[in-house]
Amino acid sequence: MTRQGQKIIVKVGSSLLIGDDGKVRQAWLETLVADIADLEQQGHSLIVVSSGAIALGARQLDLESGGRASLADAQAAASVGQIALSRLWSTLFAEKQLTAAQMLLTLGDMEDRKRYLNATATLERLAEKGAIPVINENDSVATDEIRFGDNDRLAARVGQAASADRVILLSDVDGLYDRRPGSETEGQFIPVVEAVDDNILAMADGTSSSGMGSGGMTSKLEAARIANLAGIELSIISGREDHPLKRFAESGTGTVFRASRSENARKSWLGGRLTASGSITVDAGAVEALRSGNSLLAAGIISLDGQFMRSDVLDILDPEGQVIARGLAEYDAMDCARIIGRHSSELEALLGYAPRSAVIHRNQMVLV
Structure with a gap:
C-alpha cells in the first residue's frame, strides 16, 4: 500500500x-x-x-x-x-x-x-x-x-x-x-x-x-x-x-x-480553499490566456462581484460562470471596477498611479 x-x-x-x-x-x-x-x-x-x-x-x-x-x-x-x-x-x-x-x-x-x-x-x-x-x-x-x-x-x-x-x-x-x-x-x-x-x-x-x-x-x-x-x-x-x-x-x-x-x-492552499471574497468573470480570450500560464489582465475582464480588497482570494469565472481559477487580487474592487476591459497602457491615467502588472498575477493564481 x-x-x-x-x-x-x-x-x-x-x-x-x-x-x-x-x-x-x-x-x-x-x-x-x-x-x-x-x-x-x-x-x-x-x-x-x-x-x-x-x-x-x-x-x-x-x-x-x-x-x-x-x-x-x-x-x-x-x-x-x-x-x-x-x-x-x-x-x-x-x-x-x-x-x-x-x-x-x-x-x-x-x-x-x-x-x-x-x-x-x-x-x-x-x-x-x-x-x-x-x-x-x-x-x-x-x-x-x-x-x-x-x-x-x-x-x-x-x-x-x-x-x-x-x-x-x-x-x-x-x-x-x-x-x-x-x-x-x-x-x-x-x-x-x-x-x-x-x-x-x-x-x-x-x-x-x-x-x-x-x-x-x-x-x-x-x-x-x-x-x-x-x-x-x-x-x-x-x-x-x-x-x-x-x-x-x-x-x-x-x-x-x-x-x-x-x-x-x-x-x-489557494486551490483547496472553499471560500472566496469575490469573483471576476473573464472573456474567452482571457480563459485561453490563463490556461496557457499567463496572468489575468484588466482587458480580459467582463464583470466583478463582491467588495474585495487587495490580496483577497477571488474566483475567476469563464463566460458560462464556471470557476476556472483562483488567485489573490492585486487591486481592490473599487479600482478594479475602473479598469475593466481596459488595456494596460490606459491604466495609469485611469487610476492616477503606476498600475500593477496584472489584476491577478500568475504566481498568485492556480487553475482549478
Missing part, C-alpha cells in the same frame, strides 16, 4: 465509528488502531481525522435526530461528544504505546493563510515528537455558513497542511461506482481515477447512506480534487470490515485518485 516513511491521513466517518445503537463500535475500532500502530512501527507517520463527536454527544444528551435537529443541538452534542471521542482515541492509542494529540479546526483555520501556517507548524512538531494528531472540525462553534460540512474535505485540507503523501477515506462503500450502488442498473466499480473531471463528478451522489454523517460521494470527490492539487494521492476504501487498512494493503481494493500534478504550497 505504501512506500516507507510516508505521512498518511486516515479519515474515519461517523457511520463506521458509531453503530446503529448509538454506541461505539469498539471491537472494530481496536482493529483500526492496531493497523495504525503497525504502520507507525513500519516508519510511517499517521494523522487521524475522526468524525463521531455529534453522534456520541447526542446519545449522552438524549437529543433527537442524532443531534442534528438544529444548529444549537449539534453544537451542544459536539461539545459533550468531543470529550468522549478524545478519550476514546487516547485510551486506544495508549494501549499501543502511542501518544494521541487533539486538534479541533474550523474552516477559518484553513482559509486564513496565517492560521493555516500555524496549523502546519503544529502538525510538523507533533510528527517530530511521534504523536498522532486526532483532528475533527470544531462543531461546537462552527455555523452552517462557516464550516467544512464534512470531514472528507477537512481530511484533504489537513493533508495539504501536513504535506502528506496520501489520504485514505474509510467509507461505508468500497470506492467509486459510475452510479449509486443499489440502483436499478448495477454500477461499474472505478478502481483508478486519473483526474476529477465533469464525467467523474457526474457519478457522485451527495447523500450519506447512513444518515448519521454529513458527507457523501460528492464530498469525497471534492476531497480528491483538493488532495490531488497538492500532489497527494487519495483513496476511498471500505471500512466496514475489521482491519481496514491491513485489508487495503493486501488486496488493493478501493478507488485510487492519482495525483497528476503538485502545485507549490501557496498555490495548493
Whole structure:
C-alpha cells in the first residue's frame, strides 16, 4: 500500500465509528488502531481525522435526530461528544504505546493563510515528537455558513497542511461506482481515477447512506480534487470490515485518485480553499490566456462581484460562470471596477498611479 516513511491521513466517518445503537463500535475500532500502530512501527507517520463527536454527544444528551435537529443541538452534542471521542482515541492509542494529540479546526483555520501556517507548524512538531494528531472540525462553534460540512474535505485540507503523501477515506462503500450502488442498473466499480473531471463528478451522489454523517460521494470527490492539487494521492476504501487498512494493503481494493500534478504550497492552499471574497468573470480570450500560464489582465475582464480588497482570494469565472481559477487580487474592487476591459497602457491615467502588472498575477493564481 505504501512506500516507507510516508505521512498518511486516515479519515474515519461517523457511520463506521458509531453503530446503529448509538454506541461505539469498539471491537472494530481496536482493529483500526492496531493497523495504525503497525504502520507507525513500519516508519510511517499517521494523522487521524475522526468524525463521531455529534453522534456520541447526542446519545449522552438524549437529543433527537442524532443531534442534528438544529444548529444549537449539534453544537451542544459536539461539545459533550468531543470529550468522549478524545478519550476514546487516547485510551486506544495508549494501549499501543502511542501518544494521541487533539486538534479541533474550523474552516477559518484553513482559509486564513496565517492560521493555516500555524496549523502546519503544529502538525510538523507533533510528527517530530511521534504523536498522532486526532483532528475533527470544531462543531461546537462552527455555523452552517462557516464550516467544512464534512470531514472528507477537512481530511484533504489537513493533508495539504501536513504535506502528506496520501489520504485514505474509510467509507461505508468500497470506492467509486459510475452510479449509486443499489440502483436499478448495477454500477461499474472505478478502481483508478486519473483526474476529477465533469464525467467523474457526474457519478457522485451527495447523500450519506447512513444518515448519521454529513458527507457523501460528492464530498469525497471534492476531497480528491483538493488532495490531488497538492500532489497527494487519495483513496476511498471500505471500512466496514475489521482491519481496514491491513485489508487495503493486501488486496488493493478501493478507488485510487492519482495525483497528476503538485502545485507549490501557496498555490495548493489557494486551490483547496472553499471560500472566496469575490469573483471576476473573464472573456474567452482571457480563459485561453490563463490556461496557457499567463496572468489575468484588466482587458480580459467582463464583470466583478463582491467588495474585495487587495490580496483577497477571488474566483475567476469563464463566460458560462464556471470557476476556472483562483488567485489573490492585486487591486481592490473599487479600482478594479475602473479598469475593466481596459488595456494596460490606459491604466495609469485611469487610476492616477503606476498600475500593477496584472489584476491577478500568475504566481498568485492556480487553475482549478
